[in-house]
Amino acid sequence: MVPHLVTALTGPINELEQRVLDSMPAIERWFRLEWMEHTPPFYSSVDIRNAGFKLAPVDTNLFPGGxxxxxxxxxxxxxxxxxxxxxxxxxxxxxxxxxxxxxxxxxxxxxxxxxxxxxxxxxxxxxxxxxxxxxxxxxxxxxxxxxxxxxxxxxxxxxxxxxxxxxxxxxxxxxxxxxxxxxxxxxxxxxxxxxxxxxxGWPVRRKSHHFKSYEEVSKRFGKLLGIDPWLINPMFNQCGEVNFAEDTGMECLTTNVDALLGKIRRKYKEYGINEKPFV
Amino acid sequence: MVPHLVTALTGPINELEQRVLDSMPAIERWFRLEWMEHTPPFYSSVDIRNAGFKLAPVDTNLFPGGxxxxxxxxxxxxxxxxxxxxxxxxxxxxxxxxxxxxxxxxxxxxxxxxxxxxxxxxxxxxxxxxxxxxxxxxxxxxxxxxxxxxxxxxxxxxxxxxxxxxxxxxxxxxxxxxxxxxxxxxxxxxxxxxxxxxxxGWPVRRKSHHFKSYEEVSKRFGKLLGIDPWLINPMFNQCGEVNFAEDTGMECLTTNVDALLGKIRRKYKEYGINEKPFV
The missing domain is CATH 3.40.50.11280 (Glutamate-cysteine ligase, N-terminal domain)
Incomplete structure (x- = not known):
């Protein structure tokens, strides 16, 4: 069940949203079959960002509050x-x-x-x-x-x-x-x-592993829906050791951010999205 | 989840209801374990009669409408x-x-x-x-x-x-x-x-079998809650062939109804219930 969000837009339904609604039976079946293969976490919360043209999870918490x-x-x-x-x-x-x-x-x-x-x-x-x-x-x-x-x-x-x-x-x-x-x-x-x-827990998990796994899942899910997986997946790059306090690893960070912004800019152009990319 | 009935009484909670509420964790666990042993019907509806002092299912439908x-x-x-x-x-x-x-x-x-x-x-x-x-x-x-x-x-x-x-x-x-x-x-x-x-379906099932099975279940459930199973189980007797159109089997019916009314009367006396028994 998709809860009705109080912040829901009242304008015409976006193409992506319509695609999701139309594919509901296929999506639910996909989840049923995935749950047979993989045990889902006992509980979790997911922060989602919705840009209208794109909808992606940006943070998953396995010890959810709120x-x-x-x-x-x-x-x-x-x-x-x-x-x-x-x-x-x-x-x-x-x-x-x-x-x-x-x-x-x-x-x-x-x-x-x-x-x-x-x-x-x-x-x-x-x-x-x-x-x-x-x-x-x-x-x-x-x-x-x-x-x-x-x-x-x-x-x-x-x-x-x-x-x-x-x-x-x-x-x-x-x-x-x-x-x-x-x-x-x-x-x-x-x-x-x-x-x-x-x-x-965080001592063992890495966000980069998580997003790598999510990337795989979003590719398969995108194929099912007939959509570009980018529409449901946040792009990411990974740097090695970055330490803001000691100012180390900054070069890797700026290079990666630039590369990422370039990739997003190309995607925006492809879809005719008139927005300024950010990371 | 017990849905909140619009016809819910607003008076003090009855002893039976309080016992059920207090035993909620034990009851839910009992159901979880029963579902492991027995496959519940895919869907069903149950008509329940609530007399305040007694609460019992009187009809179970495996092809539910409404x-x-x-x-x-x-x-x-x-x-x-x-x-x-x-x-x-x-x-x-x-x-x-x-x-x-x-x-x-x-x-x-x-x-x-x-x-x-x-x-x-x-x-x-x-x-x-x-x-x-x-x-x-x-x-x-x-x-x-x-x-x-x-x-x-x-x-x-x-x-x-x-x-x-x-x-x-x-x-x-x-x-x-x-x-x-x-x-x-x-x-x-x-x-x-x-x-x-x-x-x-009804061509195969018999209500008398159903209530016989329910009687067994209500005995076990009553033991769990520490209550007389009568409080959750409608008494019943069974006659052989009764045909209202041809007026056959009426003697068995009246004898059984009398016996049942007597049994209910004794239960009412035991619990100090000031009501007229009916079948």
Whole structure:
């Protein structure tokens, strides 16, 4: 289901959008078959830029936040999607432990966390929130705007399992992107489902790999729709070591940006797009 | 997700309802595990009677109508559920043929059919409607209230497949309960998915079997919730041959009704329910 965006344009439907709408059955079938070959991430969020003539993902987050931004109409869809994901990955699940980011003072992030817990509770799990931050030494009850509250508890690690004082989860959901590296407390957990797997965190992933893979997918998808994959794929180049603080790698950066702008300019000319390219 | 009923009571929540709400995670888990053991019907509708102190299904339809009664808010949930059902049963599906009831003149039924087709179209299938009625000899375009229209076409049977003139479906969805028996045109179709399987039609099923099976399920479910299964299960007895036109079997009927009323009366007494039993 494509949610209706409040910022949706009211003008005539663009050629690309019309092509997508017309191809809906083929697209949905393509996704069904892809999901048979590849296990999709348990959850994710994608930032999309829509230029009207072009529509492309620019950032994919495997530890998504912003759940509090869902409208009330979207909540039942999120619950139904959560149910389907649980049924696929861990149907026997009973208790879910959510591990949040360590910076637990931001109200927006905490509201996001409360909404995430609500979604999985409504999907039929007992949900509690356990922090791996060394600063959380005892349960903290936090009042949120709107009258709801949230309790964050310190995790307890035994030899083989991670949980809370009186809560043994079969499934652990990371909402912490582990940007500081995979902490020891999450290592050697083999009896519990850890979602997404910690090797999906930034210490291991590279954006350049991600966009390389996405490029392959967008080629196949473009072929299915009969469109230039450029229309759904952001162009990119990769430099080796760039360090803004030490001013190293700048030459590679400027050369690559120039090359990229040139490529985009040619595409704009090809499609008669009267815009100034940017990176 | 429990949809919010417009007829919902606004009084204090009943004991049974509270028990169900409190047990939500256990109930959802129970369903997830049951779906692993048993394949649920592709679609169905259930008539439920809610007495406040008791809540029980009284009729289950495996060829459900009334899709036009879904509110706009429920439509996305129906589409998402349809997607999940297709993904489970026939992910490679592309074309769906819906076989409607033969009495195709009732406006409510036709609106229901249009909504059903819309749901599966939005779920990503090419949907067309093919009648097995001998009266439908060429495509009929029918205008519906609200400005939409519906085309019903005659089915074309080849040696091994059923379809339309220029439409070869991989999946055939029955919205016809085959109360007149399984017609020859639906026999020996082995290359296409036929949903639900024709042996689920009334010529083969018996309500007494259905309620016997439901009784078993409600016992297990009652145990899970710690409630008397009677609270979710309608009592029933079965007579052999009853024919109202020929006035036969009436003695068995009156004896059974009396026995049933007595049983219900005892249950009402046990729970202090001040109501008059009826069957």
């Amino acid at each position: 759940w509090n931004n869902l409208t009330p109409e979207m909540l039942p869809l999120a619950v139904q999607a959560a149910m389907a994901a649980i049924e696929k990955i861990c149907p026997e699940a009973r208790n879910l432990l959510v591990i949040p980011e360590n910076h637990t003072r931001n109200t927006f992030y905490l509201s996001n966390l409360a909404q995430l817990a609500r979604i999985f509770h409504m999907a039929g799990l007992n949900v509690r929130i356990g922090s791996i931050s060394p600063d959380v030494k005892k349960p903290m009850r936090i009042e949120l705007p709107g009258g709801e509250s949230l309790t964050i508890e310190p995790v307890v690690r035994s030899k083989r399992r991670l949980g809370l004082k009186d809560f043994d989860p079969c499934t652990i959901l990371l909402n912490n992107d582990l940007s500081a590296g995979i902490p020891g407390i999450l290592e050697d957990i083999h009896e519990q489902y850890l979602l997404p797997p910690p090797h999906a | 899709w036009n009664n879904l509110t706009p808010e429920m439509l996305p949930l129906a589409v998402q559920a349809a997607m999940a059902a297709i993904e489970k049963i026939c992910p490679e599906a592309r074309n769906l043929l819906v076989i409607p009831e033969n009495h195709t003149r009732n406006t409510f039924y036709l609106s229901n059919l249009a909504q059903l087709a819309r749901i599966f179209h939005m779920a990503g299938l090419n949907v067309r409607i093919g009648s097995i009625s001998p009266d439908v000899k060429k495509p009929m375009r029918i205008e519906l209230p609200g400005g939409e229209s519906l085309t019903i076409e005659p089915v074309v049977r080849s040696k091994r497949r059923l379809g339309l003139k220029d439409f070869d479906p991989c999946t055939i969805l029955l919205n016809n309960d085959l109360s007149a028996g399984i017609p020859g045109i639906l026999e020996d179709i082995h290359e296409q998915y036929l949903l639900p399987p024709p042996h689920a």
